[in-house]
Amino acid sequence: MREMNENMSAAAGRRATEEAIERGGGVGLTVSELLAKVQVKGVAEAVAPPSPAHRAPSPGPRDLTELATAVAAVAGRYVPAGRLALDADFFDAGGTSVNAVELVSALEGELGVAVDLDEVFADARPVALAKRHLASTGAAIAVPETEAVQPPPVAAAPVTTPPDSTARPEDLTQILADLALADRLPFTASPEPLPPRRVLLTGATGFLGSHMLLDLLRHSDAHVYCLVRAADEEAATTRLGEALKSYSLPWSSEVRRRITVLPGDIRHPHLGLSDDTWHTLAHELDSVVSVAAAVDFLRGYQSLRTSNVLGALTLAELAATGRPKPLHHISSIAVFNEVGIPSMGEDDPLAHIDRLVAGYDQTKWAAEVALRRARDHGLVVTALRPGGIGGHSRTGAYNPQDLSSGLISAFGRFRTVPAFRYLNAAPVDWVSRVAVAAICEPDAWGFDYNLTGVPNTLDDVVRDMAFGGMHVRVQDWDEWRTDALARLEADPIPELAFLSRVLQSPTALKLCEATLKGPAAVAERTNTLVEALGLPPAARYDARAQVKTFEALAHDGLARLPQKDDQPYLWFTETTTGGVGPVAGTPDTPCSMALTLSIASMHQLVSERRVDVRGEVTCPALHHEPLTVARGDIWIRPDEGIPHQHGLRHQLLRYRLELTDADGGRWWLEGHKYARARRDVWRQTRALTVELGREGEPASLTGEVVVPANSYVRDQIDGIKVDPRLTSQEKRAAKLTWLAWFGLEMGRGLLGPFARAAADLLDLRRTQTPTEHHR
Template identity: 75%
Template structure:
C-alpha cells in the first residue's frame, strides 16, 4: 500500500493553489530536501554532494530499503558501476533507466506499479502526485526534470529518454507500445481534405515557427491517424431517430446535461459508459455527478438509462465480448462526449482517452448494424496562433503548430474520424468553444478555462486584452447537440457550437453594467498580476487556472485562444432555425447571472456588495407631515436621500436599491436623523395586492435611523398604485410609519417628492461611476431608466387591469333563493 506523507502533500498542493513563496523548482528542491532528511528514508546525501537515491549514490548501509524500491535484481542498479563518481552515470541504458523510473512511479499510484510504456496520469496519478514523483526522481535517480516535462509525457520510457546523458533511442525503441492492434511502420499518410498536416520530417517540423510540436508527438499522431484506415467499410445507417443510444462522458459537465436533453427530447433509452468497478458503483457515480450539476436524478431517469461499467481507454471499452457484441447489434447511435480535459498534459498522456477512445467508438459504430457516431470535438482544433478563420468547413490548424497536448489530441481525433468517413461511417463533429454555466440553474464546470477566466475577471476586476471569447452556455450547447443526434438529416456534418462571440468591449461593458468595472491589461501584465493575487489570496477552486498560467505549454493555448478570430456557425444557425430551437445569443451578463451567483457562493467569484463604490446613484427629496398614530398629521417631516445600486445584478436578483441620507422631523429630534442602513424594494412581492385588495405595492422603504443623541429609530414607507387618475402623484407619494427601534410605530403620515424636483433629481440628476467611459455611462443610465420605467408601468397598470376584469365579469349573480338552496 502506498504511504502518503502529509507534509509533502501539503507542499504539493501549494503548487496547485498557486500559493506559497516557492516557484516550481524551489518547491521541488524543498520536497527533495525534506525527503533526504526524514528519519527512516532510504535516501541519504549523495556522494560528492550530488543527488542521492536508491540507484545513484545509494547508501550501502540500507540494502533492504534499496530492494524495496527497485528490487534486488533491478537492472538500473547496475548502471552505478558505469558512473563517473559524481553521483550520476555518464551513460545509461534507456530501458534499464525506464525500469527504475517505473519502480519509483509505482509508489505514487493506486495500483502500486506502472509499466514502462504506460502513462502516469492514466494509471491514476494526480498533479499532486506528479510533484512528489518528480522530486523522487531527482533525489533517488539523479534525474532532474522540469515539471512540465512530466506533464508532457509521463511514461517512464519517455522520461528516461529525456535524461541528458541517456543515449538517443534508435530503431523500434522510438515507437510506443501499440494500441490494441499493433501499428506497423508506415509512410506519412496523406492529409485528409480540409485539414493541414505537415509532411516534413520531425527535424524540419521543429524549425517551422516559434511554437512547434515535439517531433515524437508528431510521429505518434501520424501513426494514430493510420489506425482509422483499419476500420471496415460500412453501409449507411437507417435514417431514423435513435431508440438506443450509447453515451460516453455522462458524468462530465456537458455529458450530464446532454444525457438529460436526450431523455427529455426523445424516447430513446440511453446506455451510459461509466468508469467504475461494477454497476452499483457506476450508478452511484453517475447520480452524484448529475446532482452536483443541479440535474435531476429521479426514478424516471434511472428507468430510461442503463449504466455500463467500462473504460474508454481500454480495448472494446473495457466491456466483455458478450456486451460488446450485444451493443453492436442493438445500438442505433453512439455519442462520444468523454475526454480528458487537461491543458498541462502532453499528447502522449491524453491520446488514450482523446484519440484511441473515439477510434474504439468508431470501431463499435462499424461493427454489426451500421450506426452514426456523434463526436464532441472542440474549437481547439483551430488553436493555431494567427489562424485566419474558424468556420465549420475551414481547414483546421497545422498540427505542427499546436503545442498543447489537449489541442493536438482533439485535432488528431477529429482528423482520424474524417478518415473513418471515407469508409462509409457517418461521423458528426460537434465543436463547442468555452462552455459556460447553465443560464437557469447556474451550474458550471469549475475546470473549464472560460469559467476560470470569468471567475478571475470578476474577482480581480481586470481582463487581458483579447479579440473574441467564443463561449456559449451549457444548456444551449447541450440542446443543439441533442437535436443533431435525434435528427437524421443533420448527421454527418461539422458544427461549431460556439454561440455568438463576445468582443473585449462586450465583456468590459457587461462587467460594468454588473457593477464590476474592470481594467484592461496586456496579456503579460494580466497574467503576472493574476498569479500574484492568487498567491496572496489562494482560491482552491482556481488552482487549475494557476497551473495553466504557470505552464509555458498551456500559455501557448491561452495565447491562441485570446488572439483567435470569431468562430463562425452558419450551418449550426441554419439547423437551429429549421428545428425551431432557441437561437444562439451572446453569453452576456444576463445569461451569466445565475453562474455568477453560484461562483460567488462557491468562493470563486465576488459579486458587488453594499460597501463597494456605487455603480449608479441619484437624489430624492420628500416633504410632508406626520403625527401620532391615529391622530392628525401636523408635524413637518422631510427626507434628503441618495438612492444607489452597486450593480444591475442587484436589481435583477433582489429588486433592491441602497439608501443613505437624512430625515428631519422635530417630533423625533431637533437635529436631523442619519440613515444608518436603508433599502428600497421595487414592486415587492411582484406587486401582487392583498386578497381582494385594489392597492398594488409599487415601492417599499425600510430605513434604520440614528439621532444625534444615539437614539435608534425605524421608518417603513410604502407607495401603492390604485385605479385612480392621479398616477403622477401615486409615483411620488409615500405613506410612512416611524417608531423607536424594537417598538411599534408612534408616528404616521405621508411625504411626497415635489413635482419640480422629481425629473431634476431622479432623471437628469443620475450619476454613474466616474471610471466608466462616456458611452458606458449613457448605457448605464438608459438601462436603469428602462428597467425602473418598465417596473413602474407594470405596477401602475395592475390595478386598472383588475378593475376592468371586475367590470367585464359576466357571471350571473345568484339570487337569494339559489344561495339558500
C-alpha cells in the same frame, strides 16, 4: 479488427486517465487529486518504489533501461499504487500536477536528471523521460525490452517538420500512426434514418454529458446506456447519480427507469465490456454518442491519446459492428486552434496539425480526422464542436474545473481582463439541447456543427461584467498574466491553483495566445438546424448567464459578487419633508427623511428592480431622536406597470424601511409613490405617502412627505455619485445608464394611467344614454 484491438489494448494498458476522462466537452483541466485507484491491464511489470533507506544510483552514464528503471522508482512514490511501469504514463497512474513538480525536483536531486516540467506534461512515461535526458547528453540509446515487446499500434517513419512547427516531431509521428488505425475499421452500411431508440452515451458523469443525458430523456423516447468508469454496476450507478445531482439535474426513479448503467472504460478494448455485452450492444444499439474525453491543457499528446483518440476509434468500431448505426462525436473548436488561422467555419479546413501546441488540441484534431477517414468506410459520423461551455443559463451550474470558469473567477476577483478578439462560448443548456437535436434528427446526421453560440467581443464582456457590478480594466495578455500570477502568489486560492500552473506553462501560454487571437467561429449549418427544428436561437452568452455562473462560483468560494455592505456602484441622496398624524387623522407632526439611495450593480436593477436605502428618519411622534435605517429597499414599479382600473392610483415606487431608535426600539416605514391621471406629474414623482408603526404592530401614523422641488434635480440627477475606482468614461456611462433605465421605468408607469384617462375621454359611448346611443 482483432489485431487493432490487441494493439489498442497494449496502448491503453500503458495509460489509465482517471476522473477527467468522463468530463466530455468544455475546456478544462483534470482534477488529479480526486483520481481513484485502477488496475492497468497490459503494462510491463512495474518497479516497486525504493525503501526510505535506499537511494537512487548516483548520477552518471547509464543505458536507457537502467535509467528508465531508476526514473520509474522515483515516480512510483507519487502515484496511488506506489509503483509505475517503465512505459506507463505518470498522470494515468494517478500523479497530480503538484506531484509533477515534486517529481522534477526529485529526479534532479537524486538522479541528476534535469527534466523540464513541460516535458513531464508532454510525455510522462519513465522510458520517455529517460530517453529525452540521454538524448540531451548525447549518450547512445538502446531500446529497452518494454518498448521492443510493445511497439506503437502502427509503424510510422519519423516526420520532417517545417521551421515554424510548434508540435514535437515524436508527437507528429504518433499522430500519423494513430490516423492509420481508422483504415482498419470494418466497412458498414448506412443506418436506418429513424430517431434513436437505444443509445450508448459515454461521458454521462461529465458536465456536458450529464446535461445531454437529461436532454435525451426529455426530448426523445430513447433508452440510454451510460458507460461509466467504475468497478461494478452499483458503483457506476452511484457515481452517475452523484454527478447529476452535483449539476442541479434530477436523479429520479423515471431517470433510472430509462437508463442502463454499464461499468466500463473507453481506454480499454471493447470499452472494458465482456464479449457478450459488446456483442449485444453491437446488434441492439441504433446510435452511439461519444462525449467522454480527458481534458487537460498541460498534458501532451502521448499522455491523452488513449482516451481521446483510441477511445473514439473504439466507439467507431462499435458503431460499425453489427447493426449499422451513426456515431455522434463531441469534438471541439480547438481543432482550429492555430495562431493566425483565418476562419473557423463548419466546413473550413482544420488547423495545421504541426501548428497546434497543446496535447488536448492535437488529440481532438486527430480524433476528428481519424473519424473522417471512417466515413470512407460507410460510417455516418456527426462532429459536434463546442467552444467554451459556460454555466447553465438558468440554474448557474458550471464545471468547477473548466478553464473558462477559472478565468471568469480571476476576472471578477482581480477586476482585470486580458485583451482578446472573440470569446466563442455558449451556455451548457444550449449546447446540450442543440447536440441532442442533431442526434435525434436523421436529416442532420453526418455533418459538422460548430456549437459555439454567438461570439462575444471584448467590449461585450467588459460591458456585461460592468452590468453585473464587476467593473474591469483591460490589459494586454502579458500584463494580465503577470498581474494575475502575482496576485495568486500573494494570496493563494486553492481552487485556482490549476490556473496558476497554466499561466506558468509555456505550452499553455501558446494555446492561450491562439485562443485570444482567433477569429469568431461561424455556425451557419447549426443556425439553420436550430431554425428548422424550432429550437431557441443561439444567444450571446451575456451578463445574465455570466452572473448566474459567477453566483455559483461565489457560492463555492471561487469568486465574490457585490454585496449590500460593499461600497456601492452608484448612489445619490434624497431628502423629503412633510407631516404625519394618527391613522385616519390629519397630519400634524413634522416628518422628514434624509436617505441615500444606492445600487450594488445594474444587474440588481434589471433582475429585481430594487434600490438599497440607508439614512435617517426624523419623526418626533415616534421618537424624540432620529431613527436609523437598519435595512431599506425600494421597488420600482412593483405592480409590473399594470394600471389600476379607471382613475385609481397606480403604484410607481414602494419603500420599505426597517428603523431602529437610540433606545433599541424597532419600527417600520412603508411608503408609496403613485401616479393618477390628470394630476400634477411633477409633484406625483416627488410625493411619497408613508405609514409608520412599531415592529410587529399595524401602522400608527400616516401622512405624506415630498422631495422639495429645488433639491430634486440637484440631488437625484446632478448629485449622482459613482464608484471612484471607475474611469471617467465609465462613470459617465454608469450615470447615463441609470438615468435612462430609471426614466424608462417611470415613464412606463406613468403611461398606463394617462393612456387610460385618454381612452376614457375619447370613448364617448361611455357618456351616452341608451336613448342617445340608438338615436
